[in-house]
Amino acid sequence: MKKKTDDCGNPMDPACMASLKHWGEPLVKDRSADMGRAMSVDCGWGRLIFGQTFDDPEQLARTICREERGRRDIAMYMRDPHVVLSYAPQELFLDPSLTYRLDFQNYRQPPNSGTDQGGVRVRPLGRDDDTAMLDRILQSCAMLPCAPGFYRSISEDDCRVVLVAEDPQGAIVGVVTGVDHFRAFADPDNGSSLWALAVDRQCPLPGVGETLVRELVLRFMEQGRSFLDLSVLHTNKEAIALYDKLGFEQVPVYVIKKKNPINEPLFVGPEPEEGLNIYARIITNEARRRGIGVEVRDAEHGLFDLCLGGRRIACRESLSELTSAVAMSCCDDKAVTRKLLLRAGLRVPVQEVADGPEQVAAFLERCGRVVVKPARGEQGSGVFVDLDSLNEVQEAVAQAGRLCDKVLLEEFVPGEDVRLIVIDYTLVAAAVRRPATVLGNGELTVRELIEKQSRRRAAATHGESTIPVDAETVRTVGREGLGLDDRLEAGRELRVRKTANLHTGGTIHDVTGSIHAAVRRAAEEAAVTLRIPVVGFDFLMPAIDGPDYVIIEANERPGLANHEPRPTAERFVDLLFPQTRHLAEAR
Numbered sequence: 001m002k003k004k005t006d007d008c009g010n011p012m013d014p015a016c017m018a019s020l021k022h023w024g025e026p027l028v029k030d031r032s033a034d035m036g037r038a039m040s041v042d043c044g045w046g047r048l049i050f051g052q053t054f055d056d057p058e059q060l061a062r063t064i065c066r067e068e069r070g071r072r073d074i075a076m077y078m079r080d081p082h083v084v085l086s087y088a089p090q091e092l093f094l095d096p097s098l099t100y101r102l103d104f105q106n107y108r109q110p111p112n113s114g115t116d117q118g119g120v121r122v123r124p125l126g127r128d129d130d131t132a133m134l135d136r137i138l139q140s141c142a143m144l145p146c147a148p149g150f151y152r153s154i155s156e157d158d159c160r161v162v163l164v165a166e167d168p169q170g171a172i173v174g175v176v177t178g179v180d181h182f183r184a185f186a187d188p189d190n191g192s193s194l195w196a197l198a199v200d201r202q203c204p205l206p207g208v209g210e211t212l213v214r215e216l217v218l219r220f221m222e223q224g225r226s227f228l229d230l231s232v233l234h235t236n237k238e239a240i241a242l243y244d245k246l247g248f249e250q251v252p253v254y255v256i257k258k259k260n261p262i263n264e265p266l267f268v269g270p271e272p273e274e275g276l277n278i279y280a281r282i283i284t285n286e287a288r289r290r291g292i293g294v295e296v297r298d299a300e301h302g303l304f305d306l307c308l309g310g311r312r313i314a315c316r317e318s319l320s321e322l323t324s325a326v327a328m329s330c331c332d333d334k335a336v337t338r339k340l341l342l343r344a345g346l347r348v349p350v351q352e353v354a355d356g357p358e359q360v361a362a363f364l365e366r367c368g369r370v371v372v373k374p375a376r377g378e379q380g381s382g383v384f385v386d387l388d389s390l391n392e393v394q395e396a397v398a399q400a401g402r403l404c405d406k407v408l409l410e411e412f413v414p415g416e417d418v419r420l421i422v423i424d425y426t427l428v429a430a431a432v433r434r435p436a437t438v439l440g441n442g443e444l445t446v447r448e449l450i451e452k453q454s455r456r457r458a459a460a461t462h463g464e465s466t467i468p469v470d471a472e473t474v475r476t477v478g479r480e481g482l483g484l485d486d487r488l489e490a491g492r493e494l495r496v497r498k499t500a501n502l503h504t505g506g507t508i509h510d511v512t513g514s515i516h517a518a519v520r521r522a523a524e525e526a527a528v529t530l531r532i533p534v535v536g537f538d539f540l541m542p543a544i545d546g547p548d549y550v551i552i553e554a555n556e557r558p559g560l561a562n563h564e565p566r567p568t569a570e571r572f573v574d575l576l577f578p579q580t581r582h583l584a585e586a587r
Contacts, residue, residue, distance in 0.1 A: 045143075046071035065088055067258045098234050103227050119167065122212060125164055137172070140201045163212055180192050216228070290580040293306070302316050308580070324532075385499050417499075420519075420539060429566035432511050434509070438453050445488070446487075510566060
């Protein structure tokens with residue numbers, strides 16, 4: 001087999017592989033006898049099918065079509081991909097990814113590079129590492145998690161190499177998998193490949209992905225390999241820019257996949273140019289997958305209709321006409337929400353309407369630390385948290401009063417800020433929300449760090465999350481004895497906002513599996529009390545897995561796009577069109 005001189009002129013070297021031995025099979029260092037024997041390998045996320053080892057394109061097509069439910073198989077390096085597709089044109093498609101290669105002869109490691117760069121430490125995967133964390137990082141980057149036991153099957157003499165990146169506190173913030181082709185099957189081209197490069201989207205450290213790639217390159221160079229291949233979606237401009245920077249060049253290597261719900265965005269074509277935001281789009285995409293018609297009425301304001309048969313339901317993002325005007329008005333007024341929940345026996349903080357300087361001073365004296373917020377509002381506008389001086393409280397009341405004529409004073413309750421999504425009176429997702437923070441490097445000012453972190457948050461959330469530099473930011477930074485133009489010492493983490501709202505730079509982390517049964521019941525009972533079928537509750541909890549809580553407020557139009565991998569959009573469409581539920585379950 002001469003992969004460099006095949007009839008099509010396509011290089012046939014392996015790329016984008018996550019494993020090159022059968023699941024649970026002892027590593028065989030010389031597998032040259034397997035070439036031409038129709039090889040496929042279980043890689044954790046699915047099978048890796050080596051197209052160059054199949055003599056019959058029809059057999060290769062049948063093999064790809066035998067993909068197991070919930071997995072993502074890939075077939076690579078077939079001589080004639082168009083011929084393979086012709087045997088199953090309704091079931092298979094050509095993957096719209098690009099293959100890139102780094103020739104080690106032309107690569108130079110930058111000076112001062114190593115396993116500990118910019119606060120990031122890179123090391124091999126350890127036996128005691130939290131593999132659930134690795135899977136969460138992969139899922140946050142829209143990648144499939146690996147099968148149970150996959151990481152622990154990797155041995156020291158394996159063809160696979162898994163590297164993890166740690167932040168200064170020792171938390172895993174990135175992972176990359178590499179494959180030694182020669183060790184896997186005696187590759188005559190002496191290559192290696194990269195697979196599943198993923199960085200925690202909440203990580204504030206820059207350059208984690210680049211550091212992981214460079215370390216993987218160095219390890220394979222030390223093993224005497226000749227090049228590193230990888231595959232990247234053609235629309236992933238950020239990743240392509242990184243690979244261009246490192247010296248990778250595109251090569252004509254192609255991938256065939258089976259049409260399945262996981263791969264659907266790759267073969268259904270681009271979305272209509274409707275301009276819907278991410279909160280509306282997650283719903284309309286799920287509807288389209290089920291054959292439900294979507295008619296956009298006003299993209300700017302997230303208004304659309306969902307239609308199936310004779311049923312038509314109007315929506316504004318996650319607010320549908322199934323939510324009554326009465327329920328919506330109760331959620332809209334935070335004071336009314338609190339009163340109804342209190343009467344139902346649910347726990348809420350002490351609260352009063354701001355009514356003159358004397359009453360404000362008395363409330364502060366009684367509570368010690370307070371929250372000021374408008375009775376009506378969203379996205380954290382006009383909310384001031386953890387105030388303990390009368391001047392701060394009075395100024396906050398004045399600012400909140402510009403947004404709403406009724407301003408609320410509320411006792412400050414310390415604890416984790418948790419958003420719970422209840423759909424059809426059942427808890428679907430829970431996520432802890434944490435305020436925006438920056439990490440010092442000893443060189444940049446607080447203002448510069450905020451601007452950089454704000455750009456990263458905007459990129460990770462399609463522009464939904466940014467950190468405003470306003471009076472509240474100045475106040476929060478000032479409480480730590482700093483100004484915006486002060487340099488932040490290396491390694492120091494600084495909270496720059498008190499509220500954990502996503503729209504002001506906060507981060508959100510899934511904790512659904514950790515929620516105590518008492519908290520779950522409280523959220524579901526609160527939805528019943530408000531008579532609202534879709535709602536997002538803000539809880540404050542001393543411990544994520546504990547039974548204690550207070551309910552701060554209810555949002556009648558919660559963002560469903562912030563809770564991956566929980567099936568928020570699926571449950572929303574189930575509520576609206578229950579007859580299509582089986583289509584989601586089939587996926």
